[in-house]
Amino acid sequence: xxxxxxxxxxxxxxxxxxxxxxxxxxxxxxxxxxxxxxxxxxxxxxxxxxxxxxxxxxxxxxxxxxxxxxxxxxxxxxxxxxxxxxxxxxxxxxxxxxxxxxxxxxxxxxxxxxxxxxxxxxxxxxxxxxxxxxxxxxxxxxxxxxxxxxxxxxxxxxxxxxxxxxxxxxxxxxxxxxxxxxxxxxxxxxxxxxxxxxxxxxxxxxxxxxxxxxxxxxxxxxxxxxxxxxxxxxxxxxxxxxxxxxxxxxxxxxxxxx
Numbered sequence: 710x711x712x713x714x715x716x717x718x719x720x721x722x723x724x725x726x727x728x729x730x731x732x733x734x735x736x737x738x739x740x741x742x743x744x745x746x747x748x749x750x751x752x753x754x755x756x757x758x759x760x761x762x763x764x765x766x767x768x769x770x771x772x773x774x775x776x777x778x779x780x781x782x783x784x785x786x787x788x789x790x791x792x793x794x795x796x797x798x799x800x801x802x803x804x805x806x807x808x809x810x811x812x813x814x815x816x817x818x819x820x821x822x823x824x825x826x827x828x829x830x831x832x833x834x835x836x837x838x839x840x841x842x843x844x845x846x847x848x849x850x851x852x853x854x855x856x857x858x859x860x861x862x863x864x865x866x867x868x869x870x871x872x873x874x875x876x877x878x879x880x881x882x883x884x885x886x887x888x889x890x891x892x893x894x895x896x897x898x899x900x901x902x903x904x905x906x907x908x909x910x911x912x913x914x915x916x917x918x919x920x921x922x923x924x925x926x927x928x929x930x931x932x933x934x935x936x937x938x939x940x941x942x943x944x945x946x947x948x949x950x951x952x953x954x955x956x957x958x959x960x961x962x963x964x965x966x967x
Contacts, residue, residue, distance in 0.1 A: 713777035713842075717810040720821070720842075721801055728795055730779035733837065758873060761846045773819070773844040775807075778829065780837040787835040792828060795838055799823040804845050813965045817849040849965055854958040861894065861948040862955070866940040870962040874939035876916035880956040881949070883909045889951040893938045896945070903932040905951070915939060 717726045725732075754762070762772055779795070781787070787795075804820040821842040829837035848869060855864060866875050879891060879900075889902045889911070902920070905911065911929075912921040915937045920929035938947075940959065949955045 713775040713809065715809050715811040719808040721798055721805045723798055725779060728779070729781055731782045732777050733780045760870065760873065773847050775821070775842045775844075776839070778837050778839045786831070787838070789835065792835050792838065796826055799826055799840055807842060814849065817851050817963045817965060819849045820845040846962065847964075848962045850960045851963045852958065852960050854956060856954065856956050857947070858954045860950065861946050864940055864945045864947055864957055866942050866945060866959070866961070868942055868961045869964040871942045874941045875959045875961060876937075876939050877957050877959040878915070879913040880958070881911055881952040881954065883907060883911070883951065884953050887951050890949065891938060891955070892948045893940070894946045894948055896939070896941060898936055898938045899934070900936055900938050901934040902929060
């Protein structure tokens with residue numbers, strides 16, 4: 710389990726500093742960690758070799774877990790109302806993006822759910838809040854986007870997960886009607902969209918298997934060859950035709966030493 714030591718972090722729409730807290734270590738024998746019954750039994754499901762756990766209210770085994778304690782910088786106690794406010798902030802039903810303010814995590818985020826919360830108590834008064842945050846995977850994520858105007862183009866997949874490909878999002882606008890073809894010549898996979906309309910804007914999300922158009926109620930699936938391109942670690946050569954330019958976005962796994 711990784712100790713989360715940082716100047717600040719962002720989670721569920723707020724920063725820790727919004728509450729006036731700093732991270733700390735409370736190891737005095739006169740300070741007790743009180744279990745308040747908020748520990749979740751998290752369960753996940755894995756598909757194939759994909760290391761990302763899908764949350765179904767079940768347990769994790771290999772996901773990254775952060776632990777930290779928050780206290781007021783001047784050391785004063787919390788009121789129970791303040792404690793409950795923080796608990797409500799930390800309690801979510803789904804993974805939330807966590808951004809950690811330290812040198813290792815610049816530009817990287819973690820998809821987390823807080824899986825345990827405890828109160829640190831001194832002489833019957835709350836002096837700190839301890840929590841554990843369980844991530845959806847063994848690492849963090851960095852979102853990247855590249856725009857290409859010439860085919861073929863090179864997407865360098867610098868993912869720290871060298872065992873699994875990255876599933877990208879392709880975005881493009883069509884200048885004239887016809888077929889659009891995207892080929893990863895590195896892997897041989899090819900996606901074809903037929904009968905795309907003039908000035909239509911399209912998005913192909915290979916992670917969620919979505920074909921999207923800016924035209925309402927557009928059904929692409931009958932005109933799609935049902936092959937999804939992914940990006941293997943290293944350089945991927947992407948060819949495209951039928952469109953003047955192509956935007957590729959991806960979330961790259963990043964291991965930052967936790």
